[in-house]
Amino acid sequence: MDNELTLVSLAQHFSDEDKAREFMEKLRWPDGPVCPHCGQVGNAYRLEPKPSKKGKHVRKGVWKCAGCREQFTVTVGTIFEDSHIPLNKWLLAYHLLCASKKGMSAHQLHRMLKVTYRSAWFMAHRIRYTMTQEPLSSKLTGVIEIDETYVGGKIREKYVTAVKPGERQQDRRSPFANKQSVVSVLQRGGRVQSTHVQRVTAENLRPIVEQMVAEDAHVMTDSATTLKGALSTPTHSQVNHRAEEYVRYENGVCITTNSIVGFFATLKRGINGVYHHVGKQHLHRYLSEFDFRYNSRKQKDGDRTLIALNSVSGKRLMLRDSKQPN
Numbered sequence: 001m002d003n004e005l006t007l008v009s010l011a012q013h014f015s016d017e018d019k020a021r022e023f024m025e026k027l028r029w030p031d032g033p034v035c036p037h038c039g040q041v042g043n044a045y046r047l048e049p050k051p052s053k054k055g056k057h058v059r060k061g062v063w064k065c066a067g068c069r070e071q072f073t074v075t076v077g078t079i080f081e082d083s084h085i086p087l088n089k090w091l092l093a094y095h096l097l098c099a100s101k102k103g104m105s106a107h108q109l110h111r112m113l114k115v116t117y118r119s120a121w122f123m124a125h126r127i128r129y130t131m132t133q134e135p136l137s138s139k140l141t142g143v144i145e146i147d148e149t150y151v152g153g154k155i156r157e158k159y160v161t162a163v164k165p166g167e168r169q170q171d172r173r174s175p176f177a178n179k180q181s182v183v184s185v186l187q188r189g190g191r192v193q194s195t196h197v198q199r200v201t202a203e204n205l206r207p208i209v210e211q212m213v214a215e216d217a218h219v220m221t222d223s224a225t226t227l228k229g230a231l232s233t234p235t236h237s238q239v240n241h242r243a244e245e246y247v248r249y250e251n252g253v254c255i256t257t258n259s260i261v262g263f264f265a266t267l268k269r270g271i272n273g274v275y276h277h278v279g280k281q282h283l284h285r286y287l288s289e290f291d292f293r294y295n296s297r298k299q300k301d302g303d304r305t306l307i308a309l310n311s312v313s314g315k316r317l318m319l320r321d322s323k324q325p326n
């Protein structure tokens with residue numbers, strides 16, 4: 001793509017479905033149309049939209065493979081397949097989610113794209129689904145910051161008041177009771193991967209660390225972390241946030257968790273400010289969205305949209321997978 005993708009260019013060029021379809025054809029098929037039935041590249045021709053012999057209209061954007069004689073469109077095998085929402089609205093939704101640092105609520109998509117709230121909710125969830133990262137092909141090395149945070153659910157006032165006379169501290173409900181725990185592993189200068197965990201315990205964290213962190217990595221955490229018991233081999237340094245220590249240098253190495261603290265700040269502003277009520281069954285999809293934007297943070301907004309759009313194939317999210325708007 002020569003021209004940078006912005007909201008303005010998107011709005012101009014994708015004013016209708018035909019232009020949006022041409023855009024997707026160029027993006028998905030740089031070497032010519034690819035037949036999803038037999039895999040042949042560049043061996044298909046367009047069917048002109050006209051009434052067929054049986055009186056049925058051939059839809060726009062239909063190709064016919066000269067090899068296997070099957071018909072297809074650019075949306076076959078993508079999350080757009082079978083969608084009643086015009087493709088140009090899909091592309092705009094992609095850009096809005098990719099270019100907004102804190103994400104965008106289904107309510108706002110609903111208003112901006114003139115689709116129903118329910119449609120907007122499904123679109124956003126499908127887009128998040130395509131943002132899901134592939135499992136790491138190799139473990140993260142170098143400096144790794146690991147931390148936990150709690151999102152969603154309000155801390156109820158009555159749970160944060162002082163312990164009443166005769167009440168034992170351990171009998172009170174935790175102020176985190178209706179919050180969800182998120183553990184993120186961040187490679188400094190690299191990527192982040194977040195996981196929704198039921199409870200932050202050493203047992204729950206150990207497999208996450210073992211799967212993602214190389215043995216020669218230098219892990220940095222704050223002092224309040226449960227992670228200590230989950231770390232076996234890697235070098236481990238801690239900063240003591242309670243003592244207001246955020247950065248220190250040891251043998252020329254910067255000991256800090258400021259990168260992950262910054263990532264969590266964006267995540268929490270997004271989840272709490274934009275999404276308000278994130279159902280815990282859907283939290284992992286929101287985490288995919290925030291991880292995706294962080295991991296493509298060095299890209300321009302338009303390029304980030306293209307990266308996301310390149311992941312639309314091979315991922316069809318069935319509606320039943322995400323039944324309840326939340």
Ligand SMILES: [Zn+2]
Nearest residue numbers: 035038065068
């Ligand atoms: Zn074919």
